[in-house]
Amino acid sequence: MELLIIFISAALVNNFVLSYFLGICPFIGVSNKTSSAISMGMATTFVLVLTAIVSWLLYNLILVPYKLEFLQIPSFILVIAALVQFVEMFIKKVSQPLYRALGIFLPLITTNCAILGLALLASMRSYGFLESIVFGIGAGVGFTLALVIMAGIREELDLADVPKSFRGAPITLIVAGILALAFMGFAGMI
């Protein structure tokens, strides 16, 4: 039950993009087409779950026992950068089609604040191992959901008559605001 609440909270109620403002850069940058939004969402979810596992192990098995908590920020970011690099190499070896589909999005994930944010939030709330994983999955699902909905809206928006100065990022932000309002409807769920 506890785990279900964490999942729903991360995916819908406190959506990473629309209520924590994590991962806004890819949200604005990659939400042009539904197909690339899905690829980006999948790649990010994959890295989010791996990060949740690795950062929990790092924090609770290395940093805490040796009283090195102050190294949290540099060690997390290094682990994430290494992880992304490793995932990229692994996918390239194992599945060429998947690598071609995710290719350009993978390096971008390192600087996606949702990843570091997830690791920091999980350790801040002192989640257990299983809770961290569920939190990671929930965050990934929420990120993908927001990205895909946004991409769908933007495909329609291309046909709309938007004032010239508002085309691109400004109108995307305004639409995101309306989307955030809609997501507030989930607030009563937990």
Next chain:
Amino acid sequence: MKKQVTLTKEFTKGLWEINPILKQILGTCPTLAVTVSVMNGIAMALATTFVLVFSSLLISLVRKLIPNQVRIAAYIVIIASFVTIVDLVMKAQFPELSKSLGPFIPLIVVNCIILGRAEAFASKNNPLRSVLDALGNGAGFFIALMVMSGIREILGSRSFLGFQVLPSAFEPWLIMILPAGAFLVFGLLMGFSNMYVDRKKNLEREALIAQYKRVGREEITDNVLKEAGV
């Protein structure tokens, strides 16, 4: 060889011309998240500027020692070290502020402004220029955050820096302090700043066309206008 710009220009370009928030669209996450109140905005902007200036200085100093292949990783480690300093100082000196900013102080590490300026500027320029560029971008970030948080705090909770500025009869716009309000204010702000730039460009263009007509130059093609830079 590109013409060297003056040192003042290195600083002032960050304020408006390449304002990190409105023009480069970098560092949007903290802009949206912490601008609920002006105090948070100031704290965030100062913390980011500190990290930006010192990491630009250090990166510029060691730019010739870092092998090209590992430069991004090296930059991130440098940035993360300065962020740790800020985070620990904030926790010790301003525990309340640190709590209200939540994970966004540690998240300065992945603020694209810092890595963006390191990669685009500090890795190619001398320390003096890099620091000026960092200060300019920091100031531009500061201005944008002040405007955003000013609008949101005045309309959302009737106050500015905690002092009530609107009469109690004014019903606060709750949406302004909710996440949705952040997106709306930011979108409108960016749209209107684009509109201002577009209008200025149009005026310059019309003035040039009028000038050409006066001197009797008949053909005014798009290429001629492009060469004049409008």
